[in-house]
Amino acid sequence: MAEHPELFNLNDDRGGGSYLVLDRARYHSEVVKNLHARNICAIVELEEIAVKTTNAFNEQYNIWISDGHIRKGPRAHITTCFPATF
Secondary structure: OOOOHHHEEEEEEOOOOOEEEOOHHHHHHHHHHHHHHOOOEEEEEOOEEEEEEEOOEEEEEOOEOOOOEEOOHHHHEEEEEOOOOO
């Protein structure tokens, strides 16, 4: 949000910084770019972000609620895949 405030409606918060996302595709893309900058392998898979640091497993996160707001915290974690699926 600090790097790309234009992606969010900061006047529409469901609570705790769960702002309305104005461009879901770009939001997902920017999150993946930030993960890559931290040497974490990540891709966008439909509505989820898949991340891994090893081929032993990957984690799936859904960081976007269907009403268009950010999903944060432990509720964003969807599943763990053994072995990694990508």
